[in-house]
Amino acid sequence: KQEVTQIPAALSVPEGENLVLNCSFTDSAIYNLQWFRQDPGKGLTSLLLIQSSQREQTSGRLNASLDKSSGRSTLYIAASQPGDSATYLCAVKESDYKLSFGAGTTVTVRA
């Protein structure tokens, strides 16, 4: 059974610092990995999707890497801003209908 772990569970940084969020998974037989952002009381917003054959994806200040063989992904957010405060979830796609989620990392960026 796939297990997805996100460490740390919570993170507080001063504005301007770079953020590093970690995601690990136990079964490397995945199709892709997706990073989401969730604001309190809201739905999930997709940030980046990395195919299993890819090593990284970038969008603006966000960069996500994937090392499928070791079961790890990292989301980097450069020059953090208070607006980056949210919970970040990673999810691995195991089949056409199966997405396994981590519990999330709650980020607070202090002004």
Added chain:
Amino acid sequence: DVKVTQSSRYLVKRTGEKVFLECVQDMDHENMFWYRQDPGLGLRLIYFSYDVKMKEKGDIPEGYSVSREKKERFSLILESASTNQTSMYLCASSPFKSGAHVEGYTFGSGTRLTVV
């Protein structure tokens, strides 16, 4: 630019009521999903559908049913709401292209349901 729309952001229902949660997507996706999200338990799959009138149970289907009469619309039904169904409900959709997984899931904004 809204792509997955959940009809209600907040709902308050009484125990025993029949509750309908509606979800509509405009991306022509084949797959649609209903999850619930609870503190400490994360996201759990209730039901999914891969085609019109087709449905499959997820991890926690008890107490729920679903309906998909049109490709764009997927409804979650609580036949007789109970307090333990108080939760955040999230709808999602994804395309199906055999052998290709280049697109991810798109989620709606969620419905916070309180059963009193």
